[in-house]
Amino acid sequence: MKFHTLHVLVENRAGVLSRIAGLFSRRGFNIESLAVGTCEEAGMSRMTIVVLGDDAQIEQVKKQLNKLIDVIKVSDITEQSTVARELALIKVAAEPGETRAEVMQVANIFRAQIIDVGAKTVILEVTGDSEKIDALETLLRQYGIKEFVRTGKIALLRGQKAIRSMK
Amino acid sequence: MKTGAKLLVESLQREGVETIFGYPGGAVLPIYDELYDAPIRHILVRHEQAAAHAADGYARASGRVGVCLATSGPGACNLVTGIATAYMDSVPLVAITGQVPTFMLGNDAFQESDITGITMPVTKHSYLVKRAADLGQVVKDAFYIAGTGRQGPVLVDIPKDVMTAQIDIELPIGRAKLRGYQPTYEGHALQIEKAVALIGEAERPLLYVGGGVIASGASEEVLRLAELMLIPVATTLMGLGAVPCDHPLNLGMIGMHGTEAANYAVTECDLLIAVGVRFDDRVTGKIDAFAPNARIIHIDIDPAEIGKNKPVDVPIVGDAGKVLQSIIRRLARTEGREMWLARVGHWKEKQTVKDGEDGLSPAYIIGEMSDLLGDRGIVVSEVGQNQMWAAQHYCFRRPRTWISSGGLGTMGYGFPAAIGAHFARPDETVVDVAGDGSFQMNIQELGTVVQYNVPVKVVVLNNMYLGMVRQWQELFYDRRYSYTELPAVDFVGIARAYGVDGIRVEEKEDVRPALEAAFATAGPFVLDFRIEREANVFPMVPAGAAINEMIGRRQR
Numbered sequence: 001m002k003f004h005t006l007h008v009l010v011e012n013r014a015g016v017l018s019r020i021a022g023l024f025s026r027r028g029f030n031i032e033s034l035a036v037g038t039c040e041e042a043g044m045s046r047m048t049i050v051v052l053g054d055d056a057q058i059e060q061v062k063k064q065l066n067k068l069i070d071v072i073k074v075s076d077i078t079e080q081s082t083v084a085r086e087l088a089l090i091k092v093a094a095e096p097g098e099t100r101a102e103v104m105q106v107a108n109i110f111r112a113q114i115i116d117v118g119a120k121t122v123i124l125e126v127t128g129d130s131e132k133i134d135a136l137e138t139l140l141r142q143y144g145i146k147e148f149v150r151t152g153k154i155a156l157l158r159g160q161k162a163i164r165s166m167k
Numbered sequence: 168m169k170t171g172a173k174l175l176v177e178s179l180q181r182e183g184v185e186t187i188f189g190y191p192g193g194a195v196l197p198i199y200d201e202l203y204d205a206p207i208r209h210i211l212v213r214h215e216q217a218a219a220h221a222a223d224g225y226a227r228a229s230g231r232v233g234v235c236l237a238t239s240g241p242g243a244c245n246l247v248t249g250i251a252t253a254y255m256d257s258v259p260l261v262a263i264t265g266q267v268p269t270f271m272l273g274n275d276a277f278q279e280s281d282i283t284g285i286t287m288p289v290t291k292h293s294y295l296v297k298r299a300a301d302l303g304q305v306v307k308d309a310f311y312i313a314g315t316g317r318q319g320p321v322l323v324d325i326p327k328d329v330m331t332a333q334i335d336i337e338l339p340i341g342r343a344k345l346r347g348y349q350p351t352y353e354g355h356a357l358q359i360e361k362a363v364a365l366i367g368e369a370e371r372p373l374l375y376v377g378g379g380v381i382a383s384g385a386s387e388e389v390l391r392l393a394e395l396m397l398i399p400v401a402t403t404l405m406g407l408g409a410v411p412c413d414h415p416l417n418l419g420m421i422g423m424h425g426t427e428a429a430n431y432a433v434t435e436c437d438l439l440i441a442v443g444v445r446f447d448d449r450v451t452g453k454i455d456a457f458a459p460n461a462r463i464i465h466i467d468i469d470p471a472e473i474g475k476n477k478p479v480d481v482p483i484v485g486d487a488g489k490v491l492q493s494i495i496r497r498l499a500r501t502e503g504r505e506m507w508l509a510r511v512g513h514w515k516e517k518q519t520v521k522d523g524e525d526g527l528s529p530a531y532i533i534g535e536m537s538d539l540l541g542d543r544g545i546v547v548s549e550v551g552q553n554q555m556w557a558a559q560h561y562c563f564r565r566p567r568t569w570i571s572s573g574g575l576g577t578m579g580y581g582f583p584a585a586i587g588a589h590f591a592r593p594d595e596t597v598v599d600v601a602g603d604g605s606f607q608m609n610i611q612e613l614g615t616v617v618q619y620n621v622p623v624k625v626v627v628l629n630n631m632y633l634g635m636v637r638q639w640q641e642l643f644y645d646r647r648y649s650y651t652e653l654p655a656v657d658f659v660g661i662a663r664a665y666g667v668d669g670i671r672v673e674e675k676e677d678v679r680p681a682l683e684a685a686f687a688t689a690g691p692f693v694l695d696f697r698i699e700r701e702a703n704v705f706p707m708v709p710a711g712a713a714i715n716e717m718i719g720r721r722q723r
Binding site for chain 2: 011015056066068
């Protein structure tokens with residue numbers, strides 16, 4: 001069992017997300033993360049789905065996804081050279097003074113932005129791969145995380161290679 | 168200018184739709200108003216579930232897309248079982264539902280239900296049509312999706328204001344355009360080469376054929392391959408009729424209630440050629456013990472079925488008929504499978520005929536029916552013991568003469584499906600083999616057969632039990648018949664009340680005359696056979712056991 005990253009090109013229509021989520025739930029596949037948005041071609045969306053499973057399960061996930069009429073293309077990009085990012089927003093308890101300075105230092109090291117400062121809190125914005133965000137979260141926990149939100153992973157193949165609807 | 172409803176009806180005509188099964192209601196009144204003078208026959212059923220089953224029976228008997236129509240909310244919801252039944256058996260169906268007007272969608276309006284959401288897991292695809300201008304293209308796409316690739320049901324949900332909208336539009340011309348949907352029909356050349364090599368080398372090959380062969384019209388190819396290479400054939404419940412029952416190479420049905428020959432053959436074969444099947448648990452039993460020593464070639468139009476339940480050596484995605492043709496073209500006639508054929512023949516011979524010694528046996532009734540109908544019957548079944556007895560004892564010689572809910576096992580399916588089958592093939596004698604439990608699940612359709620004089624013969628194998636459940640209780644729950652006993656019902660009396668003739672039969676010698684009387688009647692007929700109450704379906708493989716571990720006779 002390991003995490004696989006699937007890149008799914010779909011028609012940008014009402015109900016598509018529901019079809020895909022429904023497929024996962026009723027077949028007992030577990031979605032780790034799912035990110036979706038419009039893409040360079042009108043009428044299409046790109047999805048990045050992270051799913052845990054062994055080879056046979058992932059094969060079945062891909063085949064079942066391919067059966068959906070609104071799915072144009074499914075690629076497992078786990079073994080390919082990709083760039084992948086997640087975005088997280090973290091609200092940390094940081095009283096003015098020493099604590100806040102420390103939090104800002106940590107933010108700096110992780111190339112996170114401070115995007116809001118309150119009386120007793122700051123909000124950090126960080127992008128990166130899952131491990132980086134996990135690491136930052138762990139570090140900030142000692143100060144007290146008030147709220148934490150992260151997007152699913154998004155990914156693209158490196159270089160010239162591209163996943164497109166047309167050959 | 169025309170209304171959306173008019174455009175819909177024109178679109179249906181363009182798809183060649185002649186018959187629709189449906190039930191009117193508020194949200195579909197504009198469509199019904201158009202149907203009033205359209206050259207499409209509408210059959211008014213008594214329950215929407217029956218509309219879906221009838222359209223399904225129509226599709227299975229004809230090979231064309233069946234169409235049903237229901238109103239919003241409860242009407243649409245009542246279609247769900249029928250849609251799910253069609254989905255599990257890959258039956259091409261277009262279900263059209265009315266919906267509350269677009270401006271009321273999501274408001275919990277009167278008779279609103281999110282039917283696209285409800286049916287999403289049991290449709291091949293679905294549409295909620297929000298603009299009348301889209302209707303023509305949606306209908307084109309819906310029929311294309313339903314009837315191609317691995318066939319299945321498609322839902323088209325149409326809000327009432329879309330039906331009444333005035334639009335100035337011509338129907339879309341040409342084919343459906345769906346960039347995400349391109350079924351594969353031709354098998355991969357390299358895989359076909361591998362299959363040819365394996366078939367040539369095998370010493371104990373077995374063909375395992377299912378509903379995909381019926382859907383693809385590949386019966387002839389299966390038979391040609393079997394005869395050319397001397398390969399015995401086992402068919403699934405859904406594949407009955409793909410090979411003539413009395414063909415020497417046909418071993419009969421495989422699986423939980425399959426024949427000894429088929430179940431032993433799959434256990435001993437060294438090559439399994441699976442065509443249009445999905446390795447269902449009712450066929451395989453314990454999956455590891457299914458074809459344990461065989462290499463497997465799997466031919467299926469749906470890539471997701473290949474390797475889903477059982478690893479496969481040679482996967483071939485494509486249309487069964489086309490793939491088999493490519494394989495046959497590359498094969499030379501074989502000899503020297505005498506040992507294997509003799510072994511298989513030995514199992515076939517020693518198969519016990521399970522005719523009842525005591526009382527009116529279902530095997531006898533189905534046997535007589537088979538004998539009388541010969542080649543002119545379509546047998547539709549309900550679900551349960553009646554279904555298995557029909558499958559075991561009727562001699563199916565042609566494809567599309569056996570219509571039964573295999574995947575979902577829907578009680579109440581048979582009677583309405585038989586009505587649909589009649590409208591698809593009016594020249595055939597259509598028989599619904601029923602149990603007393605199943606028949607009562609859609610018995611109200613007696614009203615439909617009277618209204619349209621549908622000459623369906625209902626053969627009720629009446630044991631005053633939910634027979635198959637009782638059989639499981641007998642075998643696996645220490646004969647504790649918890650809520651499976653049904654009080655005696657006067658089916659002939661009910662039939663007469665609707666205006667259908669019928670006979671009750673209690674003695675063996677009355678079986679044949681009663682069947683003859685039914686088949687000689689021009690209209691519908693109900694036969695109430697009071698069979699022995701605790702007759703069982705044997706052989707039987709207990710759920711989860713290996714396929715060759717069959718229980719053969721009554722355990723008392």
